[in-house]
Amino acid sequence: MEIKTLELNLGGIRTLQARTQEYAPGWYVDPETGQPVYYDTVTRNFYTLSGGVYLPLGYMNPAPKQVSLGPGERLKVSISYKYSGPAVSGAVERFCVGIYGLFGFNEQIVGTNTRSLSQSTMPLTYTGEYTFTIPTSVGTDWDDIYCKISGGSPGVNETIFGYENALVITGKDPTISEFKITDFVKV
Amino acid sequence: MLEIALAPLALQTGNFAAGDTLRVTVSFQYKVGVDTSLTLRAAPYYTNLFGKHLVSSCAGQCDLLLEPSSEVIDKVAAVDMALTPSSLGGIENGTYGLVVWLRSGNSTADPWTLPSPLARGEQDNVMVISGNSSGGITDTFSSMMPMLMMVMMLGMVGPMLSGGEE
Numbered sequence: 001m002e003i004k005t006l007e008l009n010l011g012g013i014r015t016l017q018a019r020t021q022e023y024a025p026g027w028y029v030d031p032e033t034g035q036p037v038y039y040d041t042v043t044r045n046f047y048t049l050s051g052g053v054y055l056p057l058g059y060m061n062p063a064p065k066q067v068s069l070g071p072g073e074r075l076k077v078s079i080s081y082k083y084s085g086p087a088v089s090g091a092v093e094r095f096c097v098g099i100y101g102l103f104g105f106n107e108q109i110v111g112t113n114t115r116s117l118s119q120s121t122m123p124l125t126y127t128g129e130y131t132f133t134i135p136t137s138v139g140t141d142w143d144d145i146y147c148k149i150s151g152g153s154p155g156v157n158e159t160i161f162g163y164e165n166a167l168v169i170t171g172k173d174p175t176i177s178e179f180k181i182t183d184f185v186k187v
Numbered sequence: 188m189l190e191i192a193l194a195p196l197a198l199q200t201g202n203f204a205a206g207d208t209l210r211v212t213v214s215f216q217y218k219v220g221v222d223t224s225l226t227l228r229a230a231p232y233y234t235n236l237f238g239k240h241l242v243s244s245c246a247g248q249c250d251l252l253l254e255p256s257s258e259v260i261d262k263v264a265a266v267d268m269a270l271t272p273s274s275l276g277g278i279e280n281g282t283y284g285l286v287v288w289l290r291s292g293n294s295t296a297d298p299w300t301l302p303s304p305l306a307r308g309e310q311d312n313v314m315v316i317s318g319n320s321s322g323g324i325t326d327t328f329s330s331m332m333p334m335l336m337m338v339m340m341l342g343m344v345g346p347m348l349s350g351g352e353e
Contacts, residue, residue, distance in 0.1 A: 071220035072257060136221040136255060171220025173291070174253055179215040179306035181287055186203060187210045187267065 003131060004067045006145060006166055007078040044157070060100055060146065063166035070171025071136040077111075079147045081159065082123035089116045091152030095130040100144035100164055108142050109135065115149070117156070134169075143167040198285070198310045204318030205272035205280070211247075212265045213287050215306060223253040225305065226290050228298075229266045231283035231314055241286070241297050244277045245270050248295065273319045280319045284311040 023039040028046070030037045037046045069075055077095050093115055098108040111130035118124065128149075146162025203209065211229040230246035232239050247268030254260075266287070271277025286309035288298035298307050 070257075071255065138221075171218075171257075174217050174219035174223050174225070174305060176215050176217045176289060176306040177259075179213065179289070179308050181198065181211060181285065181308045181310075182214045182263070183210075183212040184201070184285065185210045185212075186207050 003074045003076045004069050005076045005078060006063075006065075006067050006163070007080070059160045060105075060144070060162045060164050063145075063163035066166060066168050068168040068170050069134055070169065071134050071138050073171075074131050074133050075167070076129055076131045077145060077147065078127065078129040079149075079161075080125060080127045081149060082125050083117045083156070084120050084123045085117075085156075086154060087117065087119040088152040088154060088156055091115045091117055091149055091156050093128040093130070094148050094150070095132070096146050096162075097132060097142055097167070098144060099139075099141050100146070100162065105144065105146055105162070108139070115152075117152070138169055138172070140169045140172055142169055198313045200282075200313055200315060202315045202317065203270060205270050205278060205316055206318065208267055208269045209247075210265050210267050211285070211287055212263065213308065214261065214263045215289075216259045216261055217253055218257065218259050219253050219255055220257070221255050223255075224292060225251040225253060226293050226295070227251050227264050227266045227287070228290070228295070229268045229285070229287040230298075231268075231270070231278060231316070232286050232309070233281065233283050234311060239284070239286075239299060242278050242283065250293070251289070270316060278316050278319075280317050281315075282312050283314045283316060284309060285313045 023041075025039055025041045028037050028039055029035070030046075030048075035048060037048050039046050067075065075097070077097075079093065079095075091114070093113040095111040095113075096105065096107045096109070099106040109132055111132060113128050113130060115126070115128065117126065143165050144162065145166045146160060148158060148160035149156060150158035209229075213227070226248055227250075228246055228248040231242045233242070234240070245268055247266050249264070249266045251262075251264055253262070273279045286298050286307065288304040288307040288309075290296060290304045296304075298304055298309070
């Protein structure tokens, strides 16, 4: 059976120890949108306020393409990222398919890989992939994907990236053809 | 047992009596990714100036389960429909079409109601229904009522018109 692919680029990642604080906690203005955003030093992320809920800013993006697939078909998600820093063992690449909405990402199917990253002073490119088999219980709204890399020893800075509306779930509704009355009989 | 062979869109007209039960067999092909429950329904219909009208009292239905398949599967299914006599609120004598349709779940919506069914097969004037009793005291009385009314009215109006001329 054909494996359909979707690729994501996580950009650069660093170890937590190597991270330097770039922002003081507080409110900023997003230069792209002009909307106020809050920087949290604990999660080291920007947040925007939506409906009383703070949402991490900018980890979901419009999908560059859509992949159509149905129950029983396989989807290969590929990621790439660059890493420089001390050697890391046990970092986790996490792949999720689910529903992204107002209250965040509702994970439906998840896959993980454990990775070791080499010590390097220059950013080295790494790639990872995970192949999902779409379950029969798939919902037609399972159309979002995100991936992240985190954890390990020493821990890498959690880096997350996703695509909205990346999938088109088909095959949930039957396709019927050649429908005809062949007979009718008095019984 | 009366058996009539039908070809798609070239169904031959059959004669049936009110009170008969008909078993309608359909065939189709499908492809679906998950277990899917459908409702197969069949019913007579008639056509007039305002369109097609289902004889709902005679509609039959059954449940179908489609098993998942990524390949096209041939499926045959049958549904029974009872031609309820008109005296019980069913079908009148006359000529009717036959419509069979598939909808998701247990929907009982008409075949021409939006959203459209998943599949539909129909043909006009394929069933001639007879056998409903044409009479009885009540029917005879009903057919004579207009004439009786006219006679009674003439009987009342006549003396008034000729009144005082004795």
